[in-house]
Amino acid sequence: MKRAVRIGGASGAASDRREGFAQLASAYPDDPVDVLIGDFMSEGNMAALAARKAQGVSAYEFVFVDAITPALADIAKYGIKVVVNAGASDTELLHGVVVDLVKKHQLALKVAWVSGDEVFPAILERTKADPQAFLNVHTGEPLSAWPFKPFYAQAYLGGLGIAAALQHGADIVICGRVSDPSLVVGAAAWWHNWDHTHLPELANALIAGHLIECSTYVTGGNFSGFKELEEGGRWLDLGYPIAEIGAQGEVVITKQKGRGGIVSVGTCTAQLLYEIQGPWYFNSDVTAILDNICFTQIGDHRVSMTGVESAPPPPTTKVGITAPGGFQAEAYYFLTGLDAPAKARLFEQQARYALRSSAPAFTLLSFQLLGTPVPNARTQDAATAVLRVVAQAPTAEALAPELFARRLVDLVMSVFPGGTFHLDLRMGAPRPVYAYFVTRLAQTDVKHRVHTHDGAVVEVPPPKATRVFGAQPSAPRFVGPGVTAGEWGETMRAPLGLVVHARSGDKGSDSNVGFFVSGAEEFEWLRRLLSVDAVKELLAGEYNGKQIDRFELPHIRAVHFLLHDHLDRGVNCTSSVDFLGKNVAEFLRAREVDVPRRFLKRTRDGAKL
Incomplete structure (x- = not known):
């Protein structure tokens, strides 16, 4: 059986630090990685780069070139594979730039690229035949009624095209809009020779990908427990994460040696809760079911993940459609x-x-x-x-x-x-x-292809087995009594965040927010406290009257909420300063509730996640 693959998360956004590839590659002798992944895509730059493409201007993420250049020699020396979605809306063009860069440095690196994410013609064709074919996943509005004129559409691809490119000898794989965690799914599937029949393994790789897709978010960035990192200066030079994925889908999250940050149950819980939409996590290759996910600290900066279940992927994939707004x-x-x-x-x-x-x-x-x-x-x-x-x-x-x-x-x-x-x-x-319109397209309408280093074209078929899912499960309140006065002893009015951690993010105009605690007793109190109605009260003047979904993740002591249409049309045209929804959690943590005094004492006495 092949050993676990070690995948380093070298970039979490186009705005991330640009030294991740060079740091991880140069450390290979003492801290080896097999694959480096770089996530450069978001709904924000998808729209901006689509506009550049429509204007005939280069529309790939040029920051990737800056990031990869100082790492190329070590990547070649140590045989490290690289997988990125920096192609954005000009994947073939970026492929040519990287090929020229490799030649300039006289390195024997083979570069492939993946196509199929650009689907505007398919959208137009289907819309003409059926004006109700595409509905906005956030508002239910049909595309035909959208008051904007679209000029670009991009689908979220899965990871098996990446696996195929690596199987055909690629050292560097340039993708456009593969979904963020698909980068890890593809790398793990190649390493362990998985296909669509390996659903449990793919589901674990999918969530491992979600954990490291945002680079240092899982090593202490954007972490509400950030004060834990101040001791010893650990909040300086946060180390990039590494996912170790075994042949049976076993997952351990760790980080670079000798750099700042932490990998803990708390940082992994926070990153898991970031941007998820419910207990079903969809991807073009597999659906991961999160109800029983569990994190365990197994060593310094080493957290194992268990309990992820799997189901076939949906027959559709997510599509983002862009129009002048x-x-x-x-x-x-x-x-x-x-x-x-x-x-x-x-x-x-x-x-x-x-x-x-x-x-x-x-x-x-x-x-x-x-x-x-x-x-x-x-x-x-x-x-x-x-x-x-x-x-x-x-x-x-x-x-x-x-x-x-x-x-x-x-x-x-x-x-x-x-x-x-x-x-x-x-x-x-x-x-x-x-303006940005999020909808779904049948996977059978996507022409997913790999363009190998030697000019061959490899077709990547859609999954044979799929499942149609309804609405995400939602439990508005804890089944049982709510918080009873005096049940946890004396209370005091205090900010929720003194004992509760949280993480929030955006998906289109929706915002998610997940709350979590370290102790079983605190979780029992939290799950009883935070009903949908209670969150509406905490939102106060920010509540817009729209639907709120709720579910619990008991093994990581978390309660999660999806706030529908909370973000004023999403990152591309919102009037809000919180355009990514990241401060929804911090706003709610600052709201006051009746907190048991003994929970506050535990916090003061140094209880940590």
Whole structure:
């Protein structure tokens, strides 16, 4: 039996640090990895790069070239494979760039690329035949009724095309929109020679991929227990993660030796809860079922994962459709000290009056008071909040400086005491935003192909066995009594986050948020406390009246919620500053509830996840 494959997560986004490939490759003699994966895609850059493609401009993630170049010599020296989705909307073009780069460095590395994710013609053809063929997975709206004109569509591919490319001798595999964890699924399937009949193994690899797809998110980044890392400076130079995946699908998550960060039950739980939509985790190759997932600390920075179950994949795959969504411009004023809400109210009324002739052409005009001045603050910065003004319109001309930003600047002599606008007015210039429509396409309509280093084309067939799934299971409340007064002893009003960790993220306009604790007693309290109605109360003014789904993961002591349509149209055209939904969790952790005092004492006494 072949040993476990060691897969290093060298990039979690186009905005990640660019040293991951070089760090992991150069450490091979003391800390070997077999495959390096790099995730460069998100709903945000999918839309932006689609627009570049439509304009005839190079539309791959150029940061990958910067990241891989210093690593190439070690990759060749140690025989490390590389799998990335940095091709974005120009995979073949990036393939050519990498081939030239390899030749320039005189290295014998074979480069393949994967196609099939660009599906706009199939979408158009089906829509003409059936206007109801494609429904928005978030809103239920048919594509034919969408008030935007799409120009690009990209499907999320599975990992078996990657496996085929590696089986045909590739050292570097360039993909477009394969789903984030498919990078790991493909690498593990190649190493262990799995196919679609190996559902349990693929499901474990899928969740291992989800755990390391965001690179250092699983080693301490974006972790609500971040204060644990301050001791010894462990929050500096967070180490990139490594997934060890055995032939039977056994998974251990670890990280680079000798670098900062941690891998713990807590960091793995947090990353698992990030961006999931329910207990069923779908992929083009397999469906992972999460109800009984469990993490166990088996050593320093080593966590084993068990309990993942499997089912066939759905017959469809996710598709993101992009269209021009108009333009957006912003302006900022600073408010200091007393009466911030009244100052904001004064400015909004003055601004709306100043914009009265321009605003009818706007599709959105929003005034947002960001933050609250600290009372009796010791510094002026701490006593300052920001007033953000956001406008959107169908055309750039409607947001020209003389029609928006200039009119707000001109108010400066009339506004509240101390009123000062931000002198960098570049955000006041109109910039394009993109509407994004998420739907599903039959896998049989996807032409998934591998283009090998020697010019051959290998067809990657869709899975033979699939399953149609309904709505994700949801349990609005714990089955049994809720929190009973006095059951856990004396309580005090305190922020939920003093004893509860959480992680949240975005998927289109939906936001997910998962809460978790370290102890069995705390979990019993948490699951009783957090019903759907309780979360609506915690959301308070942020609750939009839309559906909220709930489920529990008892073995990792977590309660998860999916907040439907919470994020104002998603990252590409939202007016929110929390465009990725990552601060939903932190907002809710700061909300106050009745917390048992003994839980607070345990936290003060150093209980850790």
